[in-house]
Amino acid sequence: MTNNTVNAGVIGVGSMGQNHARVYDELSETNLVGVFDVDNDRAEAVADNYETTACSMEDLLDTADVVSVAVPTQFHYQNAKRALESDVHVLVEKPFVDDPANGQELIDIADNRNLVLQVGHIERFNPAVQVLRDFAGELTIRGISTERLGPPIDRAIDDTVIMDLMIHDLDIVLDIVDSEVDSYNAVGTPDCRYANANLRFDSGVTASLTTSRVTQEKVRTLTISAAECRVKVDYIDQNIEIHRSSVPTHIDGGSPVRHRHKNLVETLNVDQAEPLMSELRSFANAAKTGSKPVVDGEQGLRVLELTKALDEEAQSDTDSTREVVAGAR
Template identity: 25%
Template sequence: MKKMINIGIIGVGHFGINYLKTFNQLDNAVVRWICAANNTTLNRVSHQLNLPSSIKTTTNDKDILGDKKVDAVAIVTPGSTHYKLAKEALMSNKHVIVEKPLAFSSYQVKELIKISNKKRKKLMVGHLHRFNPCFNKLKEDIKRGIFGRINYIHSVHAGNGPVRSDMNAMWDFFPHTVSILLNLLEELPIEVSSNGKCFLNKDIEDVVTIDMVFPNKVFSTTMVSWLYPIKKMDMTIIGENLYATFDDYGKNGKLKYYKNKPPLAEKDTTMKKSGYYFPRFKDGKPLTRQLQHFLDCINFNKEPITNGVEGLKVVSVLEAVQKSLRSNGARIKVKIP
């Protein structure tokens, strides 16, 4: 039988408010506290969502961490605060779900894993697209072999801001891509190379391109940017027998499979329109699935899919990309310390 989990949410801004809405919709979650940087945000959110008086508000995260009735804490704050807040929450004997990136160094992640194990508390990272039914379907079909050998993957994650001051666009957007690729391909890249430009703020890249090479010879390219006219999150998978495209903002279906291969120019010089179809699968909201999984892991003592170990793998890749950025695009080997 599922027990009710008392939740404290630290950060109810741009994305944190979605955590609040979603937890409030789940049967076995009770939001006990919300915390924001100022009372203006708290008042706005309380009024916007017509929150009941049973949900306490504070500008001091220590109020949440000191409440023994709180079972779990969701950390949805700027990336530079994730490690510190996650550590304090674990030390306060709380289960923790923290938005990406889990931390800015693999050594910090290893420390969080050590504390969570010692305290016997769940540590989960908000790698949202691990709970996206589209990528669950892709993973299933790749394992079934219908794509054949995977040759190449290209992705774009961009938008018109929000521009951050505590991390570059790579640390902001690329964790999603890395978590998806590590899951689809079931291996770490051998090496990465990256280049970026700082158009808005000195030393903070707002446009970054990343190349990765995997042991099975899969090659991936990614562009992330805060300087883009529209929100865009898409991925193209080129297999030996089948192609696929994912468009997170697609209006007629986010996931498409393409049957056709390009013709050889020697035989046919005309551009062919690829035939596609929409694969069938059970849909669902990724954030709802993610937060329900977090609650289930607490209730049934299961290890989260996106646990600290996955967080360590993702951050290790991000560290290598950051090193390449600072080394004029040099090829950097990916290592997990």
Template identity: 35%
Template sequence: MAIKTAVIGVGALGQHHARILSSLEGCQLVSVVDANMDRAKEIAEKYNTSALQNYREIKNVDAVVVAAPTIYHREISNYFLERGVSVLCEKPLASSVEECDSIVETSQKYNSNLLVGHIEHFNPAVECVFKETQTPGFLEIHRLGVFTGRSLDVDVVYDLMIHDIEISSTLVKSKIENIEAIGVAVLSNHIDIANARITYESGCVCNLTASRISKDKIRKLRLFEKNSYFSIDYSEQSVEAYRIIEENGNKTIKKLEFNVEKKEPLRAELEHFIKVVKGEEKPKVDGISARNAVKVAAEIVEKILR
């Protein structure tokens, strides 16, 4: 039996959720929802489904994607979680730690699946490095984008940097000891460019830079650990890595080769979501992980605005 799904919010990102769900095997896109009814109708016609203006009109679904503006994430997610519907909520999970806690508690209370759209977990280059790295000592991550005028309801920390906050926490696997941060608003009323230095109890240091006002789009992660170096280009889905190898008493630098099979991370994420709904897999990024990322983001913003 097909998993019945709906997408709430079919803007720049939500439209792609609708596109993929409409084509996934074992999945039926029963409706799309948007406050702009003309937009909802446009996407619904494109993917042969029904258009709604109010998410409360959705009936008989197994799973929903929440791709509405962040300020509505708690309201919409809790509505469906309370009804036993599985939810994939786009990042950030919510606008505050308190709202995140509300969503997580609701999912636990009603035993409903909650996944959060930290899409880089499904980037094949990232998946390769997850398998290879052991004890990171230093990370340098840049996520720079051109100004589009979108997602201005949140600052660049919640919009872009949060991807790398969550990825670095997954890689380091240690509690945070200290956070330093700077940032400025340039073209919007919120922080448009930010830098954060996170020190972990393990001794690892992570330097994060995020901008939505850059000339070029750059998505890169560099990781250094004992005897190893990894460089990821998120956009190109490529990995460059080197490791010191000892052979016959001599140390040499060996280039590591990775067979990175390029794919669309969003499609992989939605395929995973459907498998979670079916009970075939456990969430890769659950509500607690996403909540913790929001907590770090909130601390970074607080440091900047102080």
């Protein structure tokens, strides 16, 4: 690692891992030194695309300062652990791990070795979300609703729609609401491709989240209902609208007296950017400076535990609201 660049590698170059390789190759802050995948032909093809090396795991960890772990979720723990124990900083894609106990072990290893462990909750780096965070703390939030919907995709995904998609919105909601979850419930279709969850926080804020892989329109939105206004965030278009209470206006001329209500809508300026580019730049800078990452292991573990609880609830036969037990995150 030099003052200007960080040697970066990617473990797992499937769909997401290939994007990590591309961005590391493009960033001025990083030097893509190699990729590893159990499918060596795929690793070779990706390496050729970005003029780097298809390495063994051992060689990659000997060369890289930072790695992205972009393998299937059930292999996150073993690959992240091996990298951390090789004194390499790690960004592990979401969901953090399969087993929360393994997540805590990774956090402890990183802390003991003074390494950066970041979890890949990419929506934190969506420019619209970053603008939202600048003023959300000033709002008296009553409720939040999210929709993350889309049609079926043409690749296999092992995770349920809650673990794969809703987890993004749960991370944003937990980040925005400065309170602990008091209770929750969730329902889903038998095939786990459509689900709805509801949360209630200690502060009284409620959240309703819907996610789908069977909706014939791609939607990625978050709406905040606050005492001061209503905020609408579109993740895809990377824009924010603020809707304020209508203003009654008297209309003169003739009787009876009439009123007109005018809605006030403010569109905030959001600088467009690729979230993955911002995420990996932030990760590289955290590794270089030793600073805390935007989404550390503790935050990744908190959202993982809630997501798993909702996923289990949605797949169960019960229809109830679960109280969060004492000591739960």
